[in-house]
Amino acid sequence: MTDSIDGLFSRTEDFPNSVAQARRSALVGLDDLIERLVTDAIALLDPTVMEAWSIAVHGDIVPSVKALSDRTPLFVFAGDVGVGKTEVAEVIGQVIATRSRTDVTLYPLSLTARGRGAVGEMTTLLTRAFERIGADFAKARRDDGAASSLGILLIDEADALAQSRELTQMHHEDRAGVNALLRGIDGMRTDRLPVLTVLCTNRIDALDPAVQRRAALIEIFNRPTYGQRAALLGRLLAGTRLSATDIDALAQGTGEAVGRPYAYTYSDLRQRLVPEIVLDAYRRGAAVDSVIANEVLSRTPPTRPFGVGTR
Ligand SMILES: Nc1ncnc2c1ncn2[C@@H]1O[C@H](COP(=O)(O)OP(=O)(O)OP(=O)(O)O)[C@@H](O)[C@H]1O
Ligand SMILES: [Mg+2]
Structure with a gap:
């Protein structure tokens, strides 16, 4: 070509x-x-x-x-x-x-x-x-x-x-x-x-x-809604020890929060959070569970919206 x-x-x-x-x-x-x-x-x-x-x-x-x-x-x-x-x-x-x-x-x-x-x-x-x-x-x-x-x-x-x-x-x-x-x-x-x-x-x-x-x-x-985050996380983390309730909690936790008026992006979930969770579990030789997921979540913040804090 x-x-x-x-x-x-x-x-x-x-x-x-x-x-x-x-x-x-x-x-x-x-x-x-x-x-x-x-x-x-x-x-x-x-x-x-x-x-x-x-x-x-x-x-x-x-x-x-x-x-x-x-x-x-x-x-x-x-x-x-x-x-x-x-x-x-x-x-x-x-x-x-x-x-x-x-x-x-x-x-x-x-x-x-x-x-x-x-x-x-x-x-x-x-x-x-x-x-x-x-x-x-x-x-x-x-x-x-x-x-x-x-x-x-x-x-x-x-x-x-x-x-x-x-x-x-x-x-x-x-x-x-x-x-x-x-x-x-x-x-x-x-x-x-x-x-x-x-x-x-x-x-x-x-x-x-x-x-x-x-x-x-x-x-x-736009950034994914709660429902979209839950659907994506459920799909990406299928087969792990995360229950439907755990996935729900993760979808909540990746939404807007006090002091942070923006949710996680699709790429935050797919290219950062989930890979980090899997790697973390792998390094420990453990199964992916909610303890690991929440720990990784707490140290993996979402990307700032475009133009925020950069100008
Ligand atoms: N609806 C979705 N479902 C699942 N994954 C998604 C969805 N939207 C985006 N992604 C994933 O998020 C990542 C980023 O998406 P993409 O590159 O299209 O973002 P973008 O809007 O072009 O961002 P940028 O402005 O930084 O270029 C990709 O890995 C993509 O597969
Ligand atoms: Mg792009």
Whole structure:
């Protein structure tokens, strides 16, 4: 693949595949959200689906269906750290592919690399990404407008890029980055490429208004609720000596607390707390039980919300 050679995308991923299916299955409490995202994505990417619906319910293709094709297939995922933005963006292709019976390719572009090189590199990166996708999907539309394959361009960690152009201290180069993004997504729409762009950011407030205006959907992700924490912990700690009551207590204990107005994130639970509990029990040569779980909990605090205590 040219992907890693030209260093543009970290990797591309073709759906459906079994690894993505497993990742999708591991997500807790997001079924309704994923359902909604996938339905909307397919409606935006494949006009024949909407046309068939319109004919079925209205007897004809109503003009408002045409208006939908002017919509930019852009989703913005915003919210705190570790709440599933990247994970959902990376697995919805799996669900779209299964549902629409069309091959989907994910093109992940992470902009954390901003500090990596010279100013203006981000602009070049974006421009090249859109060029590459333009080339890959130039022939993807069939005559009836349906697509033979679909793409998802994931612009992750887009905070740096998506700073509002209205911010006074914004560098000229940053503005060029935003402009490259706008040019790219507008170009894909004009060329009717069957490509969904998903932009993830921690800072919806700093997202350029022109980008927000184009988004077909802005989804704010949140830290898991009590029920979501209980479901995830129950799944991750199944088969241990933790009873349903112990899991419940752990779900309570990972919620908001006095002096700490925020709960644990999904990643706090999945990548820190549970692995720590298991390791701790292993080191002791003991079974995972509530004593160990509570001890680990007390020394494993949740991640602070984005922007809190860092500015
Ligand atoms: N609903 C969920 N169910 C189970 N695990 C989840 C869920 N959401 C997120 N996770 C897990 O939490 C971790 C962090 O998720 P993810 O990387 O998507 O966060 P993010 O919102 O992109 O955070 P950041 O803003 O820091 O990039 C991943 O390991 C992911 O699998
Ligand atoms: Mg992320």
